[in-house]
Amino acid sequence: MQRITKLKVRLFNLSILLFVMMLGISCAPQRSAPSQQSQDRISPETEASDALWTAAEIATLRSIWIGSLPPLPPDPSNFVGDDPRAASLGQKLYFDTRFSANGEVSCATCHQPDLLFTDGLPRAEAIGTTPRGAPTIVGSAYSPWFFWDGRRDSQWAQALTPLESPIEHGGTRTQYVHVIDEDETYRAEYETIFGPLPDLSDRTRFPEVAGPVEDLEARAAWDAMALEDREAVTRAYVNMGKAIAAYERLVMPGPSRFDRYVQALLEGDEETMQTTLTPDEVAGLRLFIQQGNCIRCHNGPLFTNNGFHNIGVPTTEGLPLDLGRISGVQQVISSEFNCLGSYSDAGPDDCAELRFVKTLGQELPGAFKVPTLRNVAETAPYMHSGQFATLREVLNHYNQAQAGPIGHSELTPLNLSDAELAQLEAFLRSLSGHLATDPEVLAPPQ
Amino acid sequence: MKSFRKSLVLGSLLIFSMILSACGSATSLNEEPATEQKMEEMEGAKEGTGESMEGMEGMATTDDVPAELDTATTRMTEQGTYQVSITSNLDPVDINQIHSWTLYVETPEGQPVENAKIAVDGGMPQHDHGFPTSPQVTKELGDGEYLVEGVKFNMAGWWEMSFAITANGQSDSITFNIVLQ
Numbered sequence: 001m002q003r004i005t006k007l008k009v010r011l012f013n014l015s016i017l018l019f020v021m022m023l024g025i026s027c028a029p030q031r032s033a034p035s036q037q038s039q040d041r042i043s044p045e046t047e048a049s050d051a052l053w054t055a056a057e058i059a060t061l062r063s064i065w066i067g068s069l070p071p072l073p074p075d076p077s078n079f080v081g082d083d084p085r086a087a088s089l090g091q092k093l094y095f096d097t098r099f100s101a102n103g104e105v106s107c108a109t110c111h112q113p114d115l116l117f118t119d120g121l122p123r124a125e126a127i128g129t130t131p132r133g134a135p136t137i138v139g140s141a142y143s144p145w146f147f148w149d150g151r152r153d154s155q156w157a158q159a160l161t162p163l164e165s166p167i168e169h170g171g172t173r174t175q176y177v178h179v180i181d182e183d184e185t186y187r188a189e190y191e192t193i194f195g196p197l198p199d200l201s202d203r204t205r206f207p208e209v210a211g212p213v214e215d216l217e218a219r220a221a222w223d224a225m226a227l228e229d230r231e232a233v234t235r236a237y238v239n240m241g242k243a244i245a246a247y248e249r250l251v252m253p254g255p256s257r258f259d260r261y262v263q264a265l266l267e268g269d270e271e272t273m274q275t276t277l278t279p280d281e282v283a284g285l286r287l288f289i290q291q292g293n294c295i296r297c298h299n300g301p302l303f304t305n306n307g308f309h310n311i312g313v314p315t316t317e318g319l320p321l322d323l324g325r326i327s328g329v330q331q332v333i334s335s336e337f338n339c340l341g342s343y344s345d346a347g348p349d350d351c352a353e354l355r356f357v358k359t360l361g362q363e364l365p366g367a368f369k370v371p372t373l374r375n376v377a378e379t380a381p382y383m384h385s386g387q388f389a390t391l392r393e394v395l396n397h398y399n400q401a402q403a404g405p406i407g408h409s410e411l412t413p414l415n416l417s418d419a420e421l422a423q424l425e426a427f428l429r430s431l432s433g434h435l436a437t438d439p440e441v442l443a444p445p446q
Numbered sequence: 447m448k449s450f451r452k453s454l455v456l457g458s459l460l461i462f463s464m465i466l467s468a469c470g471s472a473t474s475l476n477e478e479p480a481t482e483q484k485m486e487e488m489e490g491a492k493e494g495t496g497e498s499m500e501g502m503e504g505m506a507t508t509d510d511v512p513a514e515l516d517t518a519t520t521r522m523t524e525q526g527t528y529q530v531s532i533t534s535n536l537d538p539v540d541i542n543q544i545h546s547w548t549l550y551v552e553t554p555e556g557q558p559v560e561n562a563k564i565a566v567d568g569g570m571p572q573h574d575h576g577f578p579t580s581p582q583v584t585k586e587l588g589d590g591e592y593l594v595e596g597v598k599f600n601m602a603g604w605w606e607m608s609f610a611i612t613a614n615g616q617s618d619s620i621t622f623n624i625v626l627q
């Protein structure tokens with residue numbers, strides 16, 4: 001029934017299109033919104049902005065406009081989160097390859113400022129190759145969850161996890177704390193912010209390499225340390241993470257062409273609207289908030305609800321089945337670095353996301369975190385293991401909505417035409433924009 | 447053309463408000479045991495619990511929300527055992543923010559219900575998924591009030607929030623409808 005209606009509307013639109021062409025006026029390609037308003041919209045008489053978008057649609061567009069992004073709230077789990085001294089130290093740590101097993105890996109290896117804090121690879125490559133891709137850091141300070149499976153619940157806890165992963169930085173917390181201790185600048189900056197480092201000079205008490213990691217020797221060395229020494233090292237290690245997080249909190253998206261279009265719309269500046277987005281991009285935007293259902297999850301000014309959804313993404317050949325959120329949720333609950341743990345500065349009332357986290361349900365197996373779509377055209381490849389190389393492949397996946405390898409996919413086929421998919425892609429390309437971050441923050445410190 | 451569109455919008459608003467008021471009268475029929483006076487008293491005491499949660503009417507959502515949806519925030523439980531009111535402690539209710547609600551339970555005669563065991567559930571009936579969180583009643587606030595923590599809506603549209611209430615050996619349940627931007 002719906003298809004018949006759609007067909008009728010298309011036929012009607014086609015006749016309008018012919019009429020418009022006869023008049024010699026260019027017009028947007030076919031539209032499929034089956035309403036009186038859509039007839040209004042493509043009428044040559046009503047090019048004005050108030051005819052393009054209804055009040056309800058304008059409210060929706062305002063909700064995803066960057067101007068609706070609230071000031072970044074404090075992170076209660078990180079007492080130095082907004083301390084510029086911590087951000088300055090964190091920036092140095094972020095780019096320093098000494099914090100790795102082979103002296104070649106830093107945070108910036110996989111989260112490169114020049115690539116909008118991604119690495120352009122399907123799966124991150126550091127000491128080894130990870131099973132998943134490196135998500136961007138841009139705007140991630142707004143998220144309650146980190147990693148594709150949300151296995152950490154703060155930026156500082158996230159930053160500490162790759163440092164001890166054997167396939168990422170590959171080192172240990174004792175090693176890293178020694179680096180801080182032995183670098184005069186680091187030690188001075190650290191102690192100004194966090195107070196004195198423990199005396200780490202006794203290598204029998206504080207081995208060069210020791211930590212709760214997969215490497216058996218490093219783990220044995222860690223287990224042999226006194227409990228209070230382990231806690232002292234972990235405290236300093238956590239402070240490193242909190243400094244890195246203070247730095248990462250500065251990395252924010254800036255306005256895109258889409259945002260300039262919405263701003264012009266809100267100001268009633270039709271001329272700017274017309275010169276900012278092409279008719280195809282506007283048509284794609286309409287699909288984004290309507291038939292495409294994109295806005296269900298890619299909502300708010302960062303185009304993400306920061307939630308976890310199963311969209312049936314296929315498994316990458318050669319990789320085991322990825323359980324996604326159902327596994328990540330157990331990891332965050334048991335993490336020593338979670339919001340309720342002793343290294344967090346938050347009180348229980350600040351940890352609602354963790355206290356009321358969903359641990360069971362058909363929604364969780366095969367669910368992955370919804371990424372931001374800001375700068376999406378610049379951050380290929382896509383999905384948690386880079387399954388799709390291009391935006392068009394992504395859109396084809398949503399359009400077909402095939403069942404995934406695990407669990408229950410939330411997608412239903414969209415039945416959009418090739419022309420409509422092209423419009424959606426054109427719109428997604430309008431979401432690129434320079435970061436709203438001081439250029440000095442984006443480069444390794446001198 | 448413009449004025450035609452305007453009249454179209456005005457007309458649909460009129461129809462919409464007619465539907466809303468029809469819903470309102472249906473609700474008061476269901477709430478037979480509560481006299482009008484009692485309803486007024488309760489609404490006065492609980493500041494706006496009688497208001498509809500459908501504050502975002504006219505918003506563009508990807509699903510059509512059923513027109514006859516009862517979005518009243520004060521309703522009788524299914525078997526008529528309790529009258530329940532819900533109030534969001536986040537005003538206005540917004541997507542993607544974890545927040546709490548206050549639940550008020552009373553008997554049809556208007557007596558606050560204390561020491562109730564209350565289970566919370568809900569989700570989006572049109573999307574076949576539940577809440578993104580596990581909301582729970584964490585505290586009895588006294589005088590029939592209970593704190594519901596951990597509520598989060600992560601998309602626009604029609605949400606259900608259900609409560610299974612057991613007190614003094616009597617169990618009953620209620621599902622509220624919430625429509626969000």
